Amino acid sequence: MKFSIIIPIYKVEKYLEQCINSVLNQSFVDYELILVDDGSPDLCGKICDDFAKNDNRIKVIHKKNNGLSSARNDGLRISNGDYIVFLDGDDAMCEDSFQKMSSLIEEYSYPDIIIGNIIHWSINNNEIIVDNSKYMSKQGNMNILEINQLYAKDSVQLPWRAYQSIYRKNFLIENNLFFDEDLVGAEDCDYYLKVIQKLKTYTITDTAFVKYRINREGSIINTPSYNSVIGQLKTFANAYNSANIFPDEKLMKTYFANRFTNIIILVNLLNSSYERKICYDFIKTNKFILKFTSNTSKFVFAKAIWKLLGLRKGSNLLLKLKKYF
Numbered sequence: 001m002k003f004s005i006i007i008p009i010y011k012v013e014k015y016l017e018q019c020i021n022s023v024l025n026q027s028f029v030d031y032e033l034i035l036v037d038d039g040s041p042d043l044c045g046k047i048c049d050d051f052a053k054n055d056n057r058i059k060v061i062h063k064k065n066n067g068l069s070s071a072r073n074d075g076l077r078i079s080n081g082d083y084i085v086f087l088d089g090d091d092a093m094c095e096d097s098f099q100k101m102s103s104l105i106e107e108y109s110y111p112d113i114i115i116g117n118i119i120h121w122s123i124n125n126n127e128i129i130v131d132n133s134k135y136m137s138k139q140g141n142m143n144i145l146e147i148n149q150l151y152a153k154d155s156v157q158l159p160w161r162a163y164q165s166i167y168r169k170n171f172l173i174e175n176n177l178f179f180d181e182d183l184v185g186a187e188d189c190d191y192y193l194k195v196i197q198k199l200k201t202y203t204i205t206d207t208a209f210v211k212y213r214i215n216r217e218g219s220i221i222n223t224p225s226y227n228s229v230i231g232q233l234k235t236f237a238n239a240y241n242s243a244n245i246f247p248d249e250k251l252m253k254t255y256f257a258n259r260f261t262n263i264i265i266l267v268n269l270l271n272s273s274y275e276r277k278i279c280y281d282f283i284k285t286n287k288f289i290l291k292f293t294s295n296t297s298k299f300v301f302a303k304a305i306w307k308l309l310g311l312r313k314g315s316n317l318l319l320k321l322k323k324y325f
Helices: 013-024 044-054 068-078 097-107 133-138 144-153 169-174 187-198 226-241 249-269 273-285 287-292 297-309 311-324
Strands: 003-009 031-037 058-062 083-086 113-121 127-130 165-168 202-213
Touching: 003 013, 003 068, 013 031, 013 044, 031 044, 031 068, 044 058, 058 068, 083 097, 083 169, 097 113, 097 202, 133 144, 133 202, 144 187, 144 202, 144 249, 165 169, 187 226, 226 249, 226 273, 226 287, 249 273, 249 287, 249 297, 249 311, 273 287, 273 311, 297 311
Parallel strands: 003 031, 003 083, 031 058, 113 202
Antiparallel strands: 083 165, 113 127, 113 165
16 A cells, blocks of 8 residues: 554544544545554543544554654554655644655655655644745755755754655665654654665655644643653754764754754753753753854853853743743
8 A cells, every 4th residue: 555644642632533534534545544542541542443443444553651652663563555654643634645645756756755844733723834845946956964954054943843754664664764762852853863864865845744733732842841851952962963964064063052952941841850950960961062052142142141040040041031032
């Protein structure tokens, strides 16, 4: 079959039916839908089973809660499609996405990855397109690492969101590309950086495949936890230390130093003093990274405040002033 759509599911009861229906309502039908119930304590498991009873393209995995990465990996291991599509349980497929994906796959001779646009989907259903079309004209003359440097020069997020791309399954399996199950909050970035080091063929398109729901209450992004904060710090520190995979190492060191520095003020939002200490100890061990941030007023001011007040007191002040930056 052409596609395997993998949906990790945890505490998204309110959104899950809409998400699943966005797949089942596609005009293109050559796919399987893998629902991974990651030990969700609500009615998600029942919703999955009810859908599976009525459609033989649906597979359901019920498992003990072990996180987003573990759920995606379990889905990947049992998948049968030529291409893998990752979809979160509170998001939705865009209309006719599979048909568009299939056409692109054939047009570009089965690339290892196709990177699409992003649609942000607000609580009021307003759609804001995060557009990567400006980079499309460059792809014929640049490898994927050089393309990512263009994103970094523009100070925009690299296209690392797992749902932003579709992946050729054999490419992932042959290169043992699975998600790091010890990471939370930055698993997509970690995974993407591993993927692009192995890529031989890629395509960038201005087509969006998924509508990403933003500002959902209870999401990892809107509810910082110790695991997500330390995970992001570790991921961006590792990315900084591995920036030599890119032709312009200096540019990418600055890019990932900025990302690392942005996470520091989140530490003070953690409730546990022990967890805050672990995070601050990690930051202090890697404080050399702060020297490589860009010289914008935001980072210059933040580093001056931390130097004057220390990380804890300085971050408290920066959190109060955050809306001004």
